[in-house]
Amino acid sequence: MSAQKAPPPTSNVALDVRDLRMRYGTKDVLTGVSFTADRGEVLALLGPNGAGKTTTIEILEGFRMRSAGEVAVLGQDPAHGDEAWRARLGVVLQSWRDHGRWRVRDLLGYLARFYGPYSTAEVTRPWDVDELIKVVGLAEHARAKVQTLSGGQRRRLDVAIGIVGRPELVFLDEPTAGFDPHARREFHDLVHRLADFENTTILLTTHDLDEAEKLADRILVLDKGAIVANGSAERLARELTTQAEVRWTVDGHRHVHAVTEGDPTGFVRELLAHDTEVTDLEVKRASLEDTYMSLVHRAETSQAETSQAETSQAETNPSETRPAESQAATNGSGRTGEVQS
Numbered sequence: 001m002s003a004q005k006a007p008p009p010t011s012n013v014a015l016d017v018r019d020l021r022m023r024y025g026t027k028d029v030l031t032g033v034s035f036t037a038d039r040g041e042v043l044a045l046l047g048p049n050g051a052g053k054t055t056t057i058e059i060l061e062g063f064r065m066r067s068a069g070e071v072a073v074l075g076q077d078p079a080h081g082d083e084a085w086r087a088r089l090g091v092v093l094q095s096w097r098d099h100g101r102w103r104v105r106d107l108l109g110y111l112a113r114f115y116g117p118y119s120t121a122e123v124t125r126p127w128d129v130d131e132l133i134k135v136v137g138l139a140e141h142a143r144a145k146v147q148t149l150s151g152g153q154r155r156r157l158d159v160a161i162g163i164v165g166r167p168e169l170v171f172l173d174e175p176t177a178g179f180d181p182h183a184r185r186e187f188h189d190l191v192h193r194l195a196d197f198e199n200t201t202i203l204l205t206t207h208d209l210d211e212a213e214k215l216a217d218r219i220l221v222l223d224k225g226a227i228v229a230n231g232s233a234e235r236l237a238r239e240l241t242t243q244a245e246v247r248w249t250v251d252g253h254r255h256v257h258a259v260t261e262g263d264p265t266g267f268v269r270e271l272l273a274h275d276t277e278v279t280d281l282e283v284k285r286a287s288l289e290d291t292y293m294s295l296v297h298r299a300e301t302s303q304a305e306t307s308q309a310e311t312s313q314a315e316t317n318p319s320e321t322r323p324a325e326s327q328a329a330t331n332g333s334g335r336t337g338e339v340q341s
């Protein structure tokens with residue numbers, strides 16, 4: 001590696017993706033993905049299997065050439081990223097299988113050396129290896145051979161390898177797969193520490209909605225190659241699903257009312273004013289899981305309808321051609337009903 005200095009950060013935008021498209025053969029896998037990430041932001045990329053998450057991340061990492069679109073990663077087009085640019089990125093892949101005979105500290109020390117030449121006035125590289133080993137919770141295993149580590153410990157090592165160069169932007173592909181709850185909690189603390197104290201931008205993929213909600217400032221939902229939602233977990237729940245469910249009991253009968261617009265307090269006030277026998281009153285906000293399921297269902301329903309409309313001109317009953325209601329709407333758009341539970 002040559003000892004080039006990385007250019008100083010010039011913008012607060014770490015990631016700028018515009019109309020990104022990817023086609024494998026005749027198959028369109030990304031159909032116009034656009035989003036940005038600021039420095040220090042944590043973004044979670046969610047989506048069902050095959051949605052295009054890994055493809056997106058690999059394009060941003062410079063490992064895969066895109067078919068079309070504009071992409072700037074730390075101000076650089078990843079298709080033309082040089083080593084100085086690469087030294088500013090951290091990549092944590094789905095698994096690190098090599099170097100089984102190396103000892104943890106030796107491996108990290110070896111990899112750390114490559115980043116020294118890319119140290120700048122703003123960012124001292126690499127990370128002090130002993131401090132890093134402590135930060136990722138491997139202090140007791142510093143002398144252990146990589147092949148003797150458990151799955152969770154190996155994943156911590158993956159993370160350490162990804163951040164040893166003190167990257168400004170980290171890509172994490174399913175970082176906590178195989179972690180026990182304790183390791184998961186420690187990993188979450190580490191991500192917060194990187195974002196809050198080091199101003200590191202983090203883009204992670206996960207299938208764990210609870211994790212996305214805890215970690216991410218912003219959630220992007222990718223489905224069939226397109227972003228179908230972009231916002232904080234709270235904002236997505238507020239905007240995209242049944243806003244709140246009010247449950248209560250009268251004379252031993254349980255009732256439910258879905259409040260789809262506005263503040264549920266108004267409904268509760270009205271309910272209590274009209275019915276003095278109300279007990280067990282509960283107001284439940286939509287969870288991220290409800291939101292996610294509703295979004296994916298909605299995106300898939302509208303896609304199925306588009307392709308059906310394209311392939312079939314047959315005359316149909318108007319009620320069958322009406323856009324299908326989303327799961328959120330089906331859950332009850334302002335309707336009240338009695339429930340079994």
Ligand SMILES: Nc1ncnc2c1ncn2[C@@H]1O[C@H](COP(=O)(O)OP(=O)(O)OP(=O)(O)O)[C@@H](O)[C@H]1O
Nearest residue numbers: 024025027029047048049050051052053054055056
């Ligand atoms: N090299 C390739 N050649 C052809 N098709 C590919 C290639 N890589 C991925 N695909 C296809 O592109 C689509 C998106 O794959 P990708 O791995 O990006 O999805 P993903 O969202 O990361 O999925 P998962 O959650 O299962 O990891 C899938 O249909 C996959 O089969």
